[in-house]
Amino acid sequence: MLEDAPSHRASHPEGRVGRRRTRTRQQLASAARTLIATRGISGLTIGDVTEAADIGHGSFYTYFDSKEALVDAVLKDSLQTLAALAITIVPEHEDPAVRAYVADRRFIGTVSQDHELARLLVHAHEGDHVFRAATLPYARAVLTPGLESGRFNVPDVDVTLLIGVGSLSAVIRAIVDGDAPPGADRAHAQSMLRLFGIADAEVDAISQLPFDT
């Protein structure tokens, strides 16, 4: 399935060996992130990454299948961090529609303004696919409360999630490439509320609330 659990550790066993393995993986990903920020992806070598992480060159493949898999992991971790932030720092508002609107705009804003991450998104081998897999659990966390309370209604939850993450990826990439109109974040968030079944008058009202105070 496309979806991963929001926890980064869910796929690792809980024991000491599992924790050490997770830690080493994270050291490699963190070293790679720093190297990519300074030199770009094309100049990244596995030797540089293992050296910066102080890990034996030969053991790299215990953690990642290839340089591309490492880059994917860096991209995924970064996106998950920003998605978690976007859905947790929304102002305490009870309406799931307001929370969804704010989370969507914040996420588009932070990802598209993060030049390092934007570069990763463009240059990763399967940037869009990694993007969708990384963000889908967070999109679900935004959608579910509104569905459970009856505030949202959609033809199919899984397809709505695919539309949400697929369109986010397209809009962010267009912003990064300079191909999106001004206010694309706002128009995307408004469109998502319409997609979730919120009436236009309410969408207008929500998009006029002050959020950044």
Add this chain to the structure above:
Amino acid sequence: MLEDAPSHRASHPEGRVGRRRTRTRQQLASAARTLIATRGISGLTIGDVTEAADIGHGSFYTYFDSKEALVDAVLKDSLQTLAALAITIVPEHEDPAVRAYVADRRFIGTVSQDHELARLLVHAHEGDHVFRAATLPYARAVLTPGLESGRFNVPDVDVTLLIGVGSLSAVIRAIVDGDAPPGADRAHAQSMLRLFGIADAEVDAISQLPFDT
């Protein structure tokens, strides 16, 4: 800009040299398509392609920057052909909403059932990006009549188009990977009508019309 003109030839000069150039490019793309169908992408070499197209090996780079650019061109041409088909063979119905609904379902159906094209989509270096660039002009052709007649209304036309093509790419990829729920094409087309401002009762009515007769 992300968008290309629907005509495949728009970027080539109109003269005799331009036409010959376009023809040679198409020969290379056509040869590549056949080779990919039989051997897959990873086994594809530039030498095989130029030999199959009966074109000097050395002149390949006059037409394409790399093997990846050739694969992108094959993917793009195939998607444009199917998109053109999807928007032209819809039954003669005056309602732009009906036409959009049918074109969307047909396109999802034909692309996801075309195993060769699906493989290209998954393995091309920037499959999702190529998909969006190839399909955007056709999505615009579907959206525009409804906007002009007042049948559709959207917060922002360009963002709506990005949502349309970005979500199409995500849904088709999920179908190809076996990750989409049954009826994903229907749910996507229903969601797009809602996004275009069509009331739910009408969306339901449209999705119950018989189209395949």
